[in-house]
Amino acid sequence: MLLYTPSQSEGTMTDEVTSESSHLNASSSINMTTADTGTASLVGRLSLVNPVIVRVIILFIMMIFNLGGNGFTLMTIRLTPRLWTKTNFILASMLVANIIFGVATLYYIPFVMIISFSNNPCQYNVLTTAHAPLFKMVSYVSIYHLILVSIERYVAIAHPLKYETKFSDRTLKWAIAATWAAGIILGMTFVLWLINADLSKCELIPDHYQLVDLFLVYIPVCISMVFCYGKILAIWWKQRRRINVMNINPSPRAPLQEMTASTSHSMQSSNIGNTQEPQDRPLGPTGPPITGPPTTPTMTSEATSAEPVEQRRQKMKSRRREFRAVYLTAAIVGVFVISWFPYIIGRVLKSAAYNPVVVNYMFVATGTIGSANYAFSWVIYAAVSKSYRRAYRQVMTCIGCCCCKNNTLQNDSSLFV
Secondary structure (H helix, E strand, C coil): CCCCCCCCHHHHHHHHHHHHHHHHHHHHHHHHHHHCCCHHHHHHHHHHHHHHHHHHHHHHHHHHHHHHHHHHHHHHHHHHHHHHHHHHHHHHHHHHHHHHHHHHHHHHHHHHHHHCCCCCCCHHHHHHHHHHHHHHHHHHHHHHHHHHHHHHHHHHHCCCCHHHHHHHHHHHHHHHHHHHHHHHHHHHHHHHHHCCCCCCCCCCCCCCCCCCHHHHHHHHHHHHHHHHHHHHHHHHHHHHHHHHHHHHCCCCCHHHHHHHHHHHHHHHHHHHCCCCCHHHCCCCCCCCCCCCCHHHHHHHHHHHHHHHHHHHHHHHHHHHHHHHHHHHHHHHHHHHHHHHHHHHHHHHHHHCCCCHHHHHHHHHHHHHHHHHHHHHHHHHHHEEEEEHHHHHHHHHHHHHHHHHHHHCCCCCCCCCC
16 A cells, blocks of 8 residues: 555655556657657657656655664664563564665666656566555554554553553554564455456556555554544543642641641640640649650651552652653654645545546655555654654764664663653
């Protein structure tokens, strides 16, 4: 489909090839019917050079950012024990899919140039169809990781006591494996259109089948993210109200401290009274003075009440850390939905046989925007997560000083934000 790979697709690449083939084929026909001389044909061919060069340059830049940025982020996670969380392991698996997409772009760029400057682009229809499964698989795998991240975040926040049980290390491994298997199997279905294919057609994969991107990838991902993050937002709102109430109400320590202070004041007054002459003291019951016992229950009560207060504070701090972890994943999700929505609209319009010229140019623009999601997803980490920014600086310092082995961050229980 399209999708996330360097965050989030790969049908995109194939779609650009097919749209390029259709556009060039139409341009060649116009040139043949409107010009009898080689000059007109040359002008028509030169008119295609600039768009192709611009597209190749853009693809090359995205490939550099993809391989460099996602590779550096993957290395940062590996060298930073503090980032060794289950959520980041899922993101690391997604980064691997993005990097594979970037590697595939290396040979895709020459392929685009060959088709663009060919007199008969449709002769590459078999090769174009054969490339489709590779880009589709990588895209689907990358996108399905977003579903896994959403579910993992929902379980961690909505059911924190059951998180370790429901999301054990073994469960995480099986979930990641299932994500890769689902993306690969779904992407491989596109190669089936080579069986008994009509080679006279320029596009062997029907437009209606391309709606798999919409119904089996884009919509399921959006539904899962809206449900999971909607629930998380509701929990966050309730938690915020509870925190505000705790900040407004005085702490139980305050009255206890006042009681302790008043008791100490009474003791001092009693000591002052004991300095009087014996004959001036008022008569009272004989026995040892009552000085020690009142302070004992006060101190005990303060210690017992302070303990649950400290526990609540630690719990609140942990929950805040959990919610901060949502910001990063929510940013990745939001960028994915926004960047690929125009592409999905173009796919629907093409299946509805809308104006081919408009659709082809729309695919060129929206496909590039969607593919950029894979190349620049790592930028989201640096923009949203303080932990990632610190880890980036740490690794860059390690690389510059050649001391990575002795300059790693300490491990802690914080999540990836």
